[in-house]
Each structure stands twice: as C-alpha cells, then as structure tokens.
Amino acid sequence: MARWRLRKSGFRFNAWHSFPDDSGYDARPHGHDYEFSLLLEAAACPQGMLYDARRLKQLVVDRVISRLDHQNLNDLLPQPSSELLAEWIWRQLRPHLPPELKIGIELWETRSIALEYWGEE
Secondary structure, three states: OOOEEEEEEEEEEEEEEOOOOOOOHHHOOEEEEEEEEEEEEEOOOHHHOOOOHHHHHHHHHHHHHHHHOOEEHHHOOOOOOHHHHHHHHHHHHHHHOOOOOEEEEEEEEEOOEEEEEOOOO
C-alpha cells in the first residue's frame, strides 16, 4: 500500500531544565537549543497534498513554540526528558490536524541526540 509522508523541519526553541534526582551534571539547570520536525503520514493523498505545509508553521508557533521558547521545562513536565517533551508537543498539535493523518515528532536535543514519537494512533 502506498504511503505519503510530509516533513516540515526547522522548528526551533531554547529552553532549560534539570533532573534533580540525577547523580551527574544533569542535576544542575542547563539549556538546549531544541529543534524538531513535524511529520504527517497518510495512505491517501486527496486533492494532491497531505496538508498545506504553509499552515503548519503558524500552528506550531501558536501551540508549541510560544509556550516553550526560553522557558523552564520543569514547570511544564515533572520529568522533562526529550521523550516526554516530544509527547507533549504531539499532544498540543494532534487536536488541530485532520484525524486521518498520522503525526510524528522528530526532536533533536543536541547534535547527536534525537528521537521520534508517533503518538497513540
């Protein structure tokens, strides 16, 4: 079966966090220049496109970037790991995108650490 996947990249924000129970340096507050991509996937491509990519930028700015940029992630998440942050981003966007689209988040915490979260579809 054919699958279509659209990736909108380049979403960036700066935030800080700490892991007080960590026995190493992550116990101290520290920041990251996060970057993420939004991935949309579907089996059908009605009207020739999955979703208007131009509309994604404003949606992400309004629902995610405005709430995360230059914030303490510990105020948002009890355990501000990349895994839980990616899930939080997904939950902010899921209600605002068509239900027939599967949604993925690719989140980069550093140049060498990234993960994908595909939600509860």
